[in-house]
Amino acid sequence: MRLEKRKPSGREKDQASVKLLEKLREQLHSSNSSTARRAAFNLSWMQDDGLDILKEALFGDAARRTKSAAVYGLRKMRGRMKKMALGVLSEGLKFSDSTTVEACQNALAVLKQKAHGKAASVRKGRHARFQIREVSGNRLQKRRGERVRRPGSHFSR
Numbered sequence: 001m002r003l004e005k006r007k008p009s010g011r012e013k014d015q016a017s018v019k020l021l022e023k024l025r026e027q028l029h030s031s032n033s034s035t036a037r038r039a040a041f042n043l044s045w046m047q048d049d050g051l052d053i054l055k056e057a058l059f060g061d062a063a064r065r066t067k068s069a070a071v072y073g074l075r076k077m078r079g080r081m082k083k084m085a086l087g088v089l090s091e092g093l094k095f096s097d098s099t100t101v102e103a104c105q106n107a108l109a110v111l112k113q114k115a116h117g118k119a120a121s122v123r124k125g126r127h128a129r130f131q132i133r134e135v136s137g138n139r140l141q142k143r144r145g146e147r148v149r150r151p152g153s154h155f156s157r
Helices: 015-028 033-044 047-059 064-075 081-092 098-115
Strands: none
Touching: 015 033, 015 047, 015 064, 033 047, 033 064, 047 064, 047 081, 047 098, 064 081, 064 098, 081 098
């Protein structure tokens, strides 16, 4: 898929940041899902410019993997951009494209589960295999000139 040239927003500081944003935008439209998700994650750190690119990918005429990667990037937004990203996801629910609506519904469901403290992959009734407990260090301290005697050891005084 050939992408048309993106016009800079004016917020970019230098030519290197423009090139980086263009590279990440092309990687977002990659046919490899892993590359697209990694680019979306990197765009989530790019504040307003990253939000613009992710929004363009979500609402534009893009493949399903590009839209799901863009939604992943929107989910990973932090700080002041999180509310804006949630607004974009809510706006996506009213969009006419069914893949966009489905991707936004899934993302909002994941965020809702995360807010309630339940991980999506953890099943009910399953416990951790190892229990973490505190061990006091008093037992194992050596006194000056004495050996610490542990139960079941062969040492005698």
